Amino acid sequence: MQELNHTQIAQRLDQLTELSVALGASINTDELLERILMVAKSMTHADGGTLYRPSADGRSLCFHISVNDTLGIRQGGVHGDKIDIPAVPLYDEHGDKNLSSVAAYSANFRLSVNIEDVYQADVFNFSGMRMFDQQRGYHSQSFLTVPMADHEGELVGVLQLINAKDPVTGAIHAFTPTDQRFIEALAAQAAVAITNQRLILQLEELLESLVNLINIGIDEKSPYTGRHCQFVPELTMMLAEAVHSTDTGPLADFRMTDADRKELWLAGLLHDCGKITTPVHVVDKATKLETIFDRIHTVSTRFEVLMRDAEIRALKAKLAGGDHAAIDAQLAQELEQLEADRQFLRMANVGGEGMKPEDQEKVRQLAKMRWLGPVIQKKEPGGEEPPFRREEQDFLTQEEVDNLTIRFGTLTDPERKEINNHIVMTIRMLESLPWPKHLQNVPEYAGGHHERMDGKGYPRGLTKDQMSVQARIMAIADIFEALMARDRPYKKGKMMSEAMRILGNFSLNGHIDPDLFDIFVRQKVYLAFAHKNVDERQIDHIDESKIPGYTP
Template structure:
């Protein structure tokens, strides 16, 4: 047993202190474990060492990292060579604790095991180690095995060191009680660092699961928005990466770290979370007259009443001695006019890109017809609300419903700003809440201009629009082709709606094509002449 001098003890304490600082700032689990093992080797001057981690079912110990200086072995971690060693069972064939393996023993009982010479020890089964020695012409001798447990006693891993060497002569000796106490202190620090890292990972997984939970709720509420909540984050990241890789032009200074990417990804997932408060009959309004049901059927019934009344009137005229041929011709003309008006209303009930003024006027003329309602009263053929909806110029939403839809972004911002975001995710509300803003300040909810918006928020605005244009699962519109969508985006670029610099990268880097190849129907992927895209200069 080698005697330690005060200077050596001080050096070990310095190493423990440095390790504590390093563990506090480490985010990579593999490198974290490697740092723990290498410091443990240095403190004890061990020739080799192994780190075990419990399996997912916690019934065995898996080799996570293994190094040996004499043999030049480095499996796992930064060594680049995968660990291909069978796991060590924690239970025996009868379901009891495995007492034959020193690593399993230390793990099962939470105690350190210090063996001076494994060839002289008859308590544990070292047949695997002896086979290793024969294969590599090595001589294993001293072992120090220390469990790593968290504050609740949960096993996090096992640290095992092999062959303590004299620092002056290199002769293999034993691990001293001082060595053991230092490694136990190191294991305690390591367990704390591993626990903290696992908690961080678990919290991040929990956060992402809660985000997915919200999107599942939105999807279940409206299947037409589920695709949007999944694909906008994808397209946002595609465009953001293209901007990140751009090394010239106005966007050359934009870069992202892994933390920035995670922040933007969360924002993309949550960009429409406010829709969970939007009524389904507004989100899914497929036709102008739809509420809980499509009220065009009520209007069809009124046409049936008018057709019936016309036929009854004609029959009465004939019974009164009128000219049957003239009456029949007049009836046919009236029926044809009613059928034409009926077909017209059914057609305009479907939303479009823009309703013509003369079609709007025709709706008003039809509304002026009179009919006898179920109460027997004379009434206008269309109610004011029906006229208001049937004359919607763009899409299927009237002004009040559009305000309700637009309010989803207000609710998104309110919901996200109410959460205590950690520092590395603090911009999620700003990124997610800006995808309906415009570069000219005419967007909502805050009326921000381009200079007041971050690049990620401007990126998401383009992703949101392009995904909506190409979506083929909306009940109120047909999916646009690539060329149609790019033409509309180009016009938005010219009229101050989207960022022209980002749109240039979107087209130039073929971001639209990468997205189309993954998610669009092949029928939508038509030939695109980029020279004809408004606002884009090849």
């Protein structure tokens, strides 16, 4: 066949240009590879073609797409049937390079191979091809095999074309040197595009792995928070999909692309990443006196000292000739009262929904009891250990009183501020990262889940209009998961009816978005999440007509 004229060459250059633009815009690797093969086949008028990809271990070439017009074969890729062709080994059983297969040879040496007639060639083993021809009634003749390698020389794939045809007569002829040069140029473009996609995918995988690394750190530090970091993104996506599918109401126009979903999912995974800076004794403070350990045991020991002192006084009174019966009665009464006070402080140490003012006052009164306790003395640098001594002192320190009189939960005001600071740290950490354009909203989505619709939330006091729908979605997911969680050391998981009542009231008082809450209930997102992730014993009957802020 004659070489191409200037017009035909110009047409091929146009095809290459169009493919370059398409390769730059494509985000689906399978679609990209299929287009590469079909353009190569069209450019050379080939009857068939195959695109190989290296296996994960780099030991073989796997058929990725295989097409033959005459036989009506289309396997692999986006639109083809399932590939049923065995892979081509790149090495033999001794570990030497496979030189018998033309595709393996091209891959191993990064060289193009142009064969005019495979039935006349004796360099490569075409027994498999000949068997294929015999079984299908086909005649393979000309082959053009071109390797695809990236900028570092790493094999990306192999492009193989079969039976170049005259576009007018249909006669089979050899692939020309011009055909080969154009396909090599196309293969080089394709390798760059594939490599770029692979690098993008690797960067995305690296980013997600780093996110999981942070969550592993949080999980190891606080298993309760780690579990929360997995469930909140899941519930966030469930509610987001429900909003996406809604075609009526104020949120009917909300839609998400796959990129939007990835961005929101990542934000969900990172929404509490700032807790990695929060002291674990604050994050997991199960009781009011807990720090590294629960100091109620220290308080209990002081009662033992008071009881021992009471017994010593009784013994001394008996030795002094006192009435034994009266002394025993008084001792029993005193010990009973001390034990009652000890049990009261044990109960006061447990966080609750609201400590009564009279109980808070009783703690303060008990704090004024006197006991003979050790005095902590600092050792001077280079000096001797100070002698041990005891002196009379208040039964409870002021810090213990402050903790035991906490009205709600287990955290003091400074500790609560420390907990709340996690969202500030989350925002600082996320805003310090150079997010690409398609992930630039991650800090806003993740950093807004403690804001309120009425502007009374934290840390920025944003209102509903200042928040994205995604951030408002995450706020509901965060609250509901926290209410239902039964693995927190400082509270029990709530029954679902109570959690929905609390959320309903939140929708009425400006805490959460009432429009999103309506979808949360109407689409039964809460129920789907609960059946998957919540203890069935917490899932009681819900009369949706009685949920505050919701109209069936």
